Amino acid sequence: MKGIVTPELVIGLLKAKGFAELRKFLSELMPADIAALFGELSDEREDFGEKELTLTFRILPKDLAADVFAYMDADLQIMLINGFSDRELSAVLDELYLDDTVDMIEDMPANVVTRILKVADKEKRKQINELLKYPDDSAGSIMTTEFVYFYGTDTVKEALTRIKAVGIVKETVYTCYVTEQKKLIGSVSLLDLVVADANELIKNVMDTTVISVRSHEDQEKVANLFSKHDLAAVPVVDDEDRILGIITFDDVMDVMREENAEDMAMMSAVVPVEGNYFDTSIFKHAAKRMPWLLILMLSATITGAITNHFEALIASIPLLVAFMPMLTDTGGNCGSQTSSLIIQGMAVEEIQPKDFFRVVFKEFRVAIICAAVLAAVNFGRIMLFYKNPLLAAVVSVALVCTVILSKLLGCVLPMLAKRLGIDPAIMSAPLLSTLVDSCSTLIFFSFASKLMAF
Amino acid sequence: MKGIVTPELVIGLLKAKGFAELRKFLSELMPADIAALFGELSDEREDFGEKELTLTFRILPKDLAADVFAYMDADLQIMLINGFSDRELSAVLDELYLDDTVDMIEDMPANVVTRILKVADKEKRKQINELLKYPDDSAGSIMTTEFVYFYGTDTVKEALTRIKAVGIVKETVYTCYVTEQKKLIGSVSLLDLVVADANELIKNVMDTTVISVRSHEDQEKVANLFSKHDLAAVPVVDDEDRILGIITFDDVMDVMREENAEDMAMMSAVVPVEGNYFDTSIFKHAAKRMPWLLILMLSATITGAITNHFEALIASIPLLVAFMPMLTDTGGNCGSQTSSLIIQGMAVEEIQPKDFFRVVFKEFRVAIICAAVLAAVNFGRIMLFYKNPLLAAVVSVALVCTVILSKLLGCVLPMLAKRLGIDPAIMSAPLLSTLVDSCSTLIFFSFASKLMAF
Numbered sequence: 002m003k004g005i006v007t008p009e010l011v012i013g014l015l016k017a018k019g020f021a022e023l024r025k026f027l028s029e030l031m032p033a034d035i036a037a038l039f040g041e042l043s044d045e046r047e048d049f050g051e052k053e054l055t056l057t058f059r060i061l062p063k064d065l066a067a068d069v070f071a072y073m074d075a076d077l078q079i080m081l082i083n084g085f086s087d088r089e090l091s092a093v094l095d096e097l098y099l100d101d102t103v104d105m106i107e108d109m110p111a112n113v114v115t116r117i118l119k120v121a122d123k124e125k126r127k128q129i130n131e132l133l134k135y136p137d138d139s140a141g142s143i144m145t146t147e148f149v150y151f152y153g154t155d156t157v158k159e160a161l162t163r164i165k166a167v168g169i170v171k172e173t174v175y176t177c178y179v180t181e182q183k184k185l186i187g188s189v190s191l192l193d194l195v196v197a198d199a200n201e202l203i204k205n206v207m208d209t210t211v212i213s214v215r216s217h218e219d220q221e222k223v224a225n226l227f228s229k230h231d232l233a234a235v236p237v238v239d240d241e242d243r244i245l246g247i248i249t250f251d252d253v254m255d256v257m258r259e260e261n262a263e264d265m266a267m268m269s270a271v272v273p274v275e276g277n278y279f280d281t282s283i284f285k286h287a288a289k290r291m292p293w294l295l296i297l298m299l300s301a302t303i304t305g306a307i308t309n310h311f312e313a314l315i316a317s318i319p320l321l322v323a324f325m326p327m328l329t330d331t332g333g334n335c336g337s338q339t340s341s342l343i344i345q346g347m348a349v350e351e352i353q354p355k356d357f358f359r360v361v362f363k364e365f366r367v368a369i370i371c372a373a374v375l376a377a378v379n380f381g382r383i384m385l386f387y388k389n390p391l392l393a394a395v396v397s398v399a400l401v402c403t404v405i406l407s408k409l410l411g412c413v414l415p416m417l418a419k420r421l422g423i424d425p426a427i428m429s430a431p432l433l434s435t436l437v438d439s440c441s442t443l444i445f446f447s448f449a450s451k452l453m454a455f
Numbered sequence: 456m457k458g459i460v461t462p463e464l465v466i467g468l469l470k471a472k473g474f475a476e477l478r479k480f481l482s483e484l485m486p487a488d489i490a491a492l493f494g495e496l497s498d499e500r501e502d503f504g505e506k507e508l509t510l511t512f513r514i515l516p517k518d519l520a521a522d523v524f525a526y527m528d529a530d531l532q533i534m535l536i537n538g539f540s541d542r543e544l545s546a547v548l549d550e551l552y553l554d555d556t557v558d559m560i561e562d563m564p565a566n567v568v569t570r571i572l573k574v575a576d577k578e579k580r581k582q583i584n585e586l587l588k589y590p591d592d593s594a595g596s597i598m599t600t601e602f603v604y605f606y607g608t609d610t611v612k613e614a615l616t617r618i619k620a621v622g623i624v625k626e627t628v629y630t631c632y633v634t635e636q637k638k639l640i641g642s643v644s645l646l647d648l649v650v651a652d653a654n655e656l657i658k659n660v661m662d663t664t665v666i667s668v669r670s671h672e673d674q675e676k677v678a679n680l681f682s683k684h685d686l687a688a689v690p691v692v693d694d695e696d697r698i699l700g701i702i703t704f705d706d707v708m709d710v711m712r713e714e715n716a717e718d719m720a721m722m723s724a725v726v727p728v729e730g731n732y733f734d735t736s737i738f739k740h741a742a743k744r745m746p747w748l749l750i751l752m753l754s755a756t757i758t759g760a761i762t763n764h765f766e767a768l769i770a771s772i773p774l775l776v777a778f779m780p781m782l783t784d785t786g787g788n789c790g791s792q793t794s795s796l797i798i799q800g801m802a803v804e805e806i807q808p809k810d811f812f813r814v815v816f817k818e819f820r821v822a823i824i825c826a827a828v829l830a831a832v833n834f835g836r837i838m839l840f841y842k843n844p845l846l847a848a849v850v851s852v853a854l855v856c857t858v859i860l861s862k863l864l865g866c867v868l869p870m871l872a873k874r875l876g877i878d879p880a881i882m883s884a885p886l887l888s889t890l891v892d893s894c895s896t897l898i899f900f901s902f903a904s905k906l907m908a909f
Contacts, residue, residue, distance in 0.1 A: 029664065030664075031664065031666060031684055032684075033683045033684045033685075161649060164646075164649065164650075165649065165650050174646055175629055175645070175646075191629070191645055191646065191649065192618075192628055192629075192645065194649075195615060195618065195619065195645065195648075195649060196618075196619050210483060210484075210485065212485060227708060228705075228708045228709065228712060229487045230485055230486075230487045231487075231705035231708075232705075233687070233704070233705075250687070250704045250705075250708070251682075251685040251686075251687075251704075253708070254681065254682045254685075254704070254707070254708065254711065255682065257708065257711050257712075257715075258682060258711075258803065261711075261715045261799075262799055262803075264719075265718075265719070265722070265795050265798075265799050266795065266796070266799075268719070268722075268723075268795070269722075269788075269791045269792050269794070269795035269796075269884060270788050270791070270792055271792045271795070271796065277800070277805050278796060278797075278800045278805055278806060278814075279805070279806075279810075279813070279817075283817060283820045283821045283824065284824065286817075286821045287821050287824040287825050287828075290789075290792050290821070290825060291825060291828060291829075293788070294785060294788055294789065294792075294825060294829060295828075295829070295832060297784060297785065297788055298781055298784070298785045298829060298832070298833065299832075299836075301780045301781040301784045301785065302777075302781055302836070304780035304781075305777035305778060305779075305780055305781055306777070308773075308776045308777045308779075308780075309774065309777045312773045312774065313773075315769065315770075315773040315776055316769075316770050316771075316773045317770075319762075319766045319767075319769040319770045319773070320763065320766065322762045322769055322776050322779075323756075323759035323760070323762045323763045324759060325759075325762075325776075325779065325780075326755045326758035326759055326762075326779075326783065326892050326896070327752055327755040327756055327758075327759055329780065329783075330751060330752070330755040330885075330888060330889055330892065331748060331751070331752045331755065333885075333888070334723075334724050334747070334748055334751055334885050335744075335748065337723045337724070337884065337885070338723050338724055338725050338744050338748075340723070341719050341720065341722070341723035341725070342720070342723075342725065342732060343732075344719075345715075345716055345719050345720075346731070346732045349712065349716075351731050351732055351733070352732060352733075356733075359733070360732075363733075363737060363740075366737045367737045367740045367741050367744070370737065370738065370741040371741050371744060371745060371748060374741075374745055374749075375745075375748060375749070375752060378749060378752070378753075379752065382753075382756070430723065430791065430884050431787075431788050431791070434784060434787070434888075435784055438780050438784065442780070
């Protein structure tokens with residue numbers, strides 16, 4: 002379907018004022034695809050600016066328009082809001098889910114936020130302000146306050162009538178919640194309601210084992226809960242078990258994406274920042290990468306200082322330098338293998354703080370196997386090329402020590418970071434490699450100077 | 456809730472034959488938590504073996520038991536199946552969703568699979584065999600064939616009656632599909648049905664813009680589709696648009712987890728294997744890590760050969776060796792920053808093959824900024840400590856070349872791999888570091904030998 006509506010077609014129809022056809026073509030597409038099409042048009046075509054965007058947006062059917070708006074990037078949304086009359090803005094806001102509105106506001110400059118809050122009605126403004134107060138990455142920050150709730154004393158028929166009256170809230174209606182004096186006491190699915198007898202009381206059809214989360218819970222933990230229990234929605238409660246809002250699976254998928262991107266960035270020494278690759282300027286990209294590059298570059302001078310210390314040894318046996326890259330790289334790789342498995346295992350809560358010694362012992366044994374194989378291959382290779390058993394022995398022993406040490410650091414450091422409340426992803430490949438470099442270089446030259454220097 | 460039922464309590468009640476209490480306690484828990492509790496018990500307690508597991512499982516209410524079974528690890532499931540009578544096994548299989556059964560079978564040894572297929576009824580056996588045929592990681596392999604469909608000429612009332620009759624299929628009933636001569640022509644949500652007039656025809660309430668996927672589509676692409684359009688379910692069709700099954704959001708969350716773990720493993724030079732950290736033996740862990748360690752260890756000898764070539768230079772100026780770790784580490788870090796951003800961007804389809812030159816140009820500009828800052832800091836540092844402008848210049852120029860080269864390799868290699876149909880995650884930190892090591896060492900010693908050798 003999507004292939005049919007090309008950027009050229011849109012521009013062509015706009016120029017020919019074929020608005021009815023354009024409306025028809027666009028109505029065939031999914032909201033996210035229309036948003037992507039607008040993004041492409043505004044990025045790549047000079048003849049598609051604010052005026053054309055606003056015009057094309059006005060062509061869309063009302064309810065589709067609001068959906069498209071929700072899927073747009075912040076820069077397009079800002080462009081549109083600037084082009085909107087107050088009335089148009091208010092109409093779009095009315096159709097948006099509250100959590101989408103709040104997500105949007107978080108990416109907007111202050112003057113646009115002010116305008117949005119100005120045109121929102123009083124009740125909505127209050128709810129937006131409430132949601133904006135939750136800390137980033139907390140359950141409260143990703144929940145929506147639009148959900149359906151009943152009392153235990155309602156009948157199934159009354160509940161169904163309420164759902165019909167509420168109307169659009171497709172994303173939140175499949176699980177409804179039952180409250181008593183504002184406290185969450187159960188949940189009931191739309192299917193339960195459809196299947197149940199119309200005159201049955203809600204308290205007799207509801208499920209009382211409801212998984213809920215507190216508003217200050219970390220969003221990554223919420224995501225783990227969803228995938229552990231295959232949930233479609235989870236209610237968010239305050240410290241007194243009063244329901245504040247709900248989180249739905251689609252928000253959780255976004256969280257999983259976001260946390261994943263964040264971990265990968267940290268594990269490659271990039272400071273995580275929101276926003277996608279192309280929309281981030283080269284200066285911002287450089288700024289995200291410089292801090293760790295600088296820290297690691299300066300840390301690497303420690304290894305340099307170690308080789309300086311062995312200057313005389315190196316001058317007399319320069320061949321030794323040839324084994325440094327192999328040793329430091331292997332150490333770095335061994336360490337990063339372990340740290341990435343541990344970081345990943347902790348992220349999905351498979352590895353818990355109580356498993357500390359179990360993990361260390363397991364990694365120690367894995368390290369011994371790896372070290373033995375690598376050292377044997379390496380010994381054979383050096384004997385083959387250099388026919389020097391002393392050199393082969395020194396390099397192999399240094400390799401064994403390096404492998405074991407780096408695998409131990411690879412599991413101890415991330416678990417230690419976690420215990421100290423630091424994101425364990427910091428203790429990954431780059432930092433570990435720099436650390437292991439120093440250790441392996443020191444071990445190697447120490448052995449060599451004891452056994453090979455004359 | 457979960458905290459109340461400790462392993463000790465379970466063991467205690469089992470020993471005291473307090474089965475009714477145990478049943479009551481367990482019934483308060485969520486299925487996934489009971490499965491986790493069983494896993495903990497069987498891992499950590501010697502007095503909880505196959506006999507105790509089967510006994511405790513039999514205590515559970517029937518429908519809860521099947522859910523618990525679905526959430527268990529393969530080793531526990533095998534233990535239980537071995538303890539089951541044919542009748543018990545058949546009862547559990549009847550309650551399982553078909554896709555859960557197939558997932559389970561994929562992890563089982565052949566004799567257990569034979570037994571499962573033996574007790575399954577003919578229709579179910581046929582469906583299981585069909586589903587097992589889809590290639591790993593394809594849409595077909597994660598779909599379930601249990602879904603509800605109507606004809607356009609059914610009334611809303613008939614549709615609701617059908618849903619009530621189908622019963623348990625909570626995971627699949629919120630979106631139903633409309634077919635005509637087996638072809639998918641629309642979808643209708645349970646909410647649409649509840650809201651619509653009972654005598655209305657389905658074709659008048661259905662939505663005809665349905666997103667569907669082909670059975671051979673890659674599961675990662677399916678996951679991207681879900682998060683792009685915020686889908687709860689997607690129908691899987693064959694090449695003639697006939698509906699074969701559906702994929703629901705909970706399966707997609709598992710895919711996101713799995714793909715994420717796989718990428719992280721590959722990016723740290725670990726061969727991805729299914730199964731979690733603790734259940735994998737140390738020999739298997741070692742086997743997953745050895746291939747890349749060996750390949751990278753042997754590749755690192757190329758860098759060694761390069762330093763060998765400059766043996767005379769190193770013997771006369773051993774101080775040069777002190778700058779090798781800083782150069783190679785910084786190169787490796789610059790490359791892995793870029794490659795991880797690009798790999799991540801391609802995984803979520805933000806970076807497309809057509810963006811090749813756009814990415815390379817962007818990374819080139821980022822590299823120049825990074826290189827300039829790093830070289831300046833480095834020049835200052837060397838002047839401060841060694842007061843040797845020639846050395847400072849040689850190191851800084853080599854650093855600039857290394858940074859630019861490694862950032863370019865960091866974006867070109869993953870995109871090239873993708874184009875060749877290789878998983879781009881292979882072109883990440885470890886391989887890149889080894890490659891960049893050789894280049895940066897060669898650049899550095901070449902400059903030094905031209906400018907500093909006497």
